[in-house]
Amino acid sequence: MNNHMNVQVQESVVQFPQLNRPAPDFDALTTDGQKTLADYKGKWLVLFSHPADFTPVCTTEFMAFANKAGEFRAKGAELLGLSIDSVHSHIAWMRNIKENFGVEITFPIIADLSMQVAKSYGMVQPGASDTSAVRATFIIDPEGVLRAMVYYPMSNGRSVDEFLRLLDALQTSDANSCATPENWRVGEPVIVPPPKTAAAADARKAEGYEYTDWYFSKKTL
Template sequence: MTDAPALPRLNEPAPDFDAPTTHGRKKLADFRGKWLVLFSHPADFTPVCTTEFIGFAKLQEQFAAIDTQLIGLSIDSTHSHIAWTRNIKQNFGTEIGFPIIADLSMKVAHDYGMIMPGASDTAAVRATFVIDPEGVLRAMLYYPMNAGRSVAEIHRLVVALQTADTNACAMPEAWVPGQPVIVPPPKTPEEAEARAAEGYNTVDWYFSTRTL
């Protein structure tokens, strides 16, 4: 029986890596001071992965605008990655401008819990990790082999995390910039009693929103 992968934990340091990529050797420390979206795909030259890489490439400038770097990964060689990205540019007119980790040893994939024995012992599932400028893992998303991710949702998630950090608030379902945010609920009976008079849009003592 194959052991289940050890998953990294939210709000703890992301697993370190030092690996070859299509942009030269990269380490987690190279991205210190920026947000990082690290995402794995099962294999090069596969159709669902191709659509995802096109999606990430089309939003790369929007990620850059929020100080976020993209880096892909699969258990393929650098030569395979280069051939695949050239194929995407030739056949789909989209240039892949972010690095892709060549994880032939599967070390990075195992450290990040990207190998799911129930899906495949030799390919990384569609996993996405959001790492903050301090190297702390802030979000993880896992998708099955046969369903592609929403890159727009990943971008929205990073914006929500950044906004929550800056404004000491929480974000409601499907929040986008311009919408009200959630005020942290009171922690004592006295704070709960005072909440209604604090100027927020308060539905009940535990549920208040405000605009930024």
């Protein structure tokens, strides 16, 4: 009995998406036709799920993503939504948002009635719901590698600005081999990777960085 339970746990861990690994592949119907993960190769992708169409919190999030879509595209990123609803429901909701709020949803939404994509990304959380996706957000890089994932409860909306900030941070770290501190914004100093040897730690103070201690130094790009 215990051995069987252990196997089930191990399998679920393997199926769950993992950072710095290839993002789960998909081939899904959307409001813009069929889309695959390969369609986004060469671009950053922000894939995000919501519990259901025609719900108030989700509506505020979709309007926020739509209003910031140009900023994401300016950073080389595309948006892709998902919920366990039909494509007709998505289209009707998009039209309703435009009619009621004057906001046009310009990015596609995956219709995932089979829950295949949602389950492969761990969007369905049994502690929250067995039939709806939680508010999960995944940032996938131009090579199809999953770089960040953030989960929110169904009751609370996300901060879209945070995903713009995180995208900036990821791109900056990639381009400059650095880390970024809490709430880092473009133009602020970045963190220099700590030394990996005792000799390098001794030399760090004289290397011209904004030095606090051997393990904590910053620089301006």
